[in-house]
Amino acid sequence: MGGDLNSARQLAKEFTCSKRAAAAAVLAIVLAIVLASAALAASTTTLLPATTNTTAPSGSDQAAGSEDLTTRCLTCHSQEYLGTVQDDKGTQNLYIDSAAYHDSAHGLLPCNACHTGFSHDPHKMVNNAEFFRQTANEACRNCHDDQFEMYKQSYHGTLSRGGTAAGEKAPICIDCHGTHAIQKVGTLEYKQSISDVCGKCHGGREATFLDTYHGKAITLGRESAATCVDCHGAHSILPVSNPQSTLSEANILPTCQKCHPDASKGFSTFLVHVKPTSTKAPLIVFAVAVFYLLMIIAVFAFGGIHTLLYIYRGLKDGMYFGKGGGH
Amino acid sequence: MSAGTDAKEGMRLVYHRFSPFHRFNHYLVMISFFGLVLTGLPLKFKTSYWSQVLMDAFGGVAAAGFAHRAFAVVNILYFILEGSYMAYFVLGRKGPIFSDDSIVPGLKDWQDMKGMFRWFFGKGPKPLLNRFTYWEKFDYWALFAGTVLIGGSGLMMWFPEATTRVLPGITLNLALVLHSNEAFLATGVIFIFVHFFSAHGRPESFPADEVIFSGYLPVEHYIHERPLEYENRLKAGTLDQVVRPAPSKAKRRMFGWVTGIVTVFAFLVASYTLLLIIWPLFF
Structure with a gap:
């Protein structure tokens, strides 16, 4: 009996020890992960300017301070309180989700890769959304010329050039691809967003x-x-x-x-x-869809009522619990 | 609970209701139905959070699609088996097709249904039910028709290229509408509105009816539940064809476990399905 107790104590002690060891191991792993991600983050940050320099259009004086530029722009524009403003030129969203931008396909580009033609006093150059819409396709074209040529021949592209009422509504690159959170093509998320x-x-x-x-x-x-x-x-x-x-x-x-x-x-x-329940659907498809709609309602309603009444009678007669039940 | 157990322990005679063949078929129906619903319904309710969870659990849409086809093969198998049995029964004249005893609906089912509603409202006695009640006939033929419709349209969508070599493209539109609606109807009927309740949830068999798994039920229960069949057999002197000594205790315990496990599993699947369907209404 005493021996049992002793061995139990021993076991408990061992258990506590192993628990401590496990806790230490978990702590070490967590620490390692934190350190590793910090190191990774640091290295990414230091890599940024180099990458930026190579991908920025025309290695001119613009590129030299490009990472500074993005940082400078985002100093104000990543503030959520900027929000959306409404003026005579339409709706302008001044807020940019900094994290989404850096995660986007263009995350390593400086602002002026697309918002061309300014570096020092941007607000005089790009002072409204309409101005940017007019120049946006050209900005995209700087890197994506092949796609732009295809687009120009497309229905969307032809509409855009028309200057007609339809042309006003015609989509330009950014209407389909988005702007600051532009997605990398080929990912599942990208494909899922297409129909929207x-x-x-x-x-x-x-x-x-x-x-x-x-x-x-x-x-x-x-x-x-x-x-x-x-x-x-x-x-x-x-x-x-x-x-x-x-x-x-x-x-x-x-x-x-x-x-x-x-x-x-x-x-x-x-x-x-085809929307089967729409009268615009082919008659036979519409007929089958409506038939099923009515059938489902009828069967579920009848079955549901039958079931509820059965339960009601069963409870009332005490058939579920005790007297006269089942067997 | 204890009363039921005592009754079972003391069980001397049982009524044999389902042959091993029909029980085997019911297992196939069960397996394929659960599998098909779980791999198919998420497509219909694609925006439901629980559809995504289920699809991911199956290893993605493509893997679930493969499983769906595998369960469809099981479905086809039981359909062939039951169809063959039907042909054997009818062509081999194994019994009268239009009788009180048969699975074919008749006038008595209509009267039984009216009688049941009168009983629900306390306006009459519970009708004397026969070997197959009207809701059992509904279950059987709804499943039979549903299998033809869902199976046929499913095969069309499984082999869309071959189908449209013979039939126009709109056939696939029809197949999708039919498959999806009929499947939803069947799921509702089996899980919620008819079958699970009428087989297990109704007061006479609550919380679970063993008979489809074991094949037999205690004779006292049988007399209470199918009074007309009992009376007819008593008159015709055919009771000894269906009443036999109770199986061993071990066997009875095994069937108890099988019934319990299947019931719990079925309850979980039905709850999950219901959750999956109603989730998009709120979120």
């Missing part, structure tokens, strides 16, 4: 897309699922009515076959942008 981006102007089309298998799969994280741009094209997008469109009568099948090599003509007549 298109939906900003093509309202309702994104909802019908999201209800197809492609839309459901991309929403839940299947990276390889097709989004708007895989069928419609991206920079060189054209209306489906245009014979050059990726979805024109002549081109639609090869477009499907990019992912579905065995697709035939019939395959390409699948209707992506």
Whole structure:
């Protein structure tokens, strides 16, 4: 009995010791992680100017103090209280999420890589959003000339040049790609954002897309699922009515076959942008959808009522608990 | 609880309701149904947080899609088995097709349903139920029809290229609407509105009915639950075909465990499904 007690004490002691050892180990690991991340952060910070210098456009005098410039701009513009102001030129968002900017695809670029033409007294040069919109495409073009040439030939690009009412609404680079939080293409998050981006102007089309298998799969994280741009094209997008469109009568099948090599003509007549419960849907699709809607309501309602009444009677007659129940 | 256990311990005779074949089929239905719902429903409720959790747990959409097809194969298997049994029963004239005893709905089911509603409101006695009640017939045929519709549309979407080589592209639109709605209907019927309650939750069998897992139920319970079948068999002298000595204690305990585990699992799956569906309404 006493021996048992002793060995128990011994065990308890060992346990305490091993607990201490474990605690020390955890502490050491946490410390190591903190130190390592601090070191990493420090090295990234020191790397920044070098990288910035190489990626900044035209290694002119602008580049020399570019990291200073970004820091200087963000001194004010990363203050949330700047917020959004409304003036006769429209809405201007003056606040820039510093962390999101540094995480973006352009995170290593200085402000004046895109906001060209100023370095010392920026507010005289870029004093409103409209001015920047007018110059934005040119700024993008400095690095992304190929994409810009494709865009210029596209429907979006043609609209922009028109100077018409439609042209006013036509998207420029930043309308699709965003600005300070511009995303790296090819990531899942980027692909998941595409339908929302298109939906900003093509309202309702994104909802019908999201209800197809492609839309459901991309929403839940299947990276390889097709989004708007895989069928419609991206920079060189054209209306489906245009014979050059990726979805024109002549081109639609090869477009499907990019992912579905065995697709035939019939395959390409699948209707992506259909809301089954809308009267605009093909009659048979609409009929089946409405039939099910009514059927589901009827069956659930009847089943639910039947169940509740059964439970009510069972409780009232004491069939669940005790007298006269079951067996 | 103790009363039920005592009754079971003292059980002398049991009524054999389901053959091993039908119990085996029910296991297949169960496995494939749970699997298909868990891998399929997240697609329908794609914006629900719990859909994402489930998809990630399966290892992503592609992996869940593979599992969905694997469960579909199990589904096809039980459908072939049950279909073959049906053909064997009908062609081999194993029993009358239109009788009180059969699974085919008849006039009595309509009268039973009216009788049950009268009983619910205390306006009459509980109707004398036969071998298959109207809600059991509903379960059976709804599942049968549902399997044809969901299975057919599912196969179309599994092989979209082959399907549209023969049929127009709108077939796939129809297949999706049908598959998704019918699956939602089936999930609601099985998990919430009909089956789980009518099989396990109703007062006569609460909290769980062992009969589909063990195949038998105590004779006293049988007389109480299927009075008309009992009476008919008594008159026809066919009771000895279905009433047998109770199996061993160990066997009964095993079926108790099986029923318990399946019931808990089913309850968890149904709760999760319900959570997944209603989550987007609030968040």
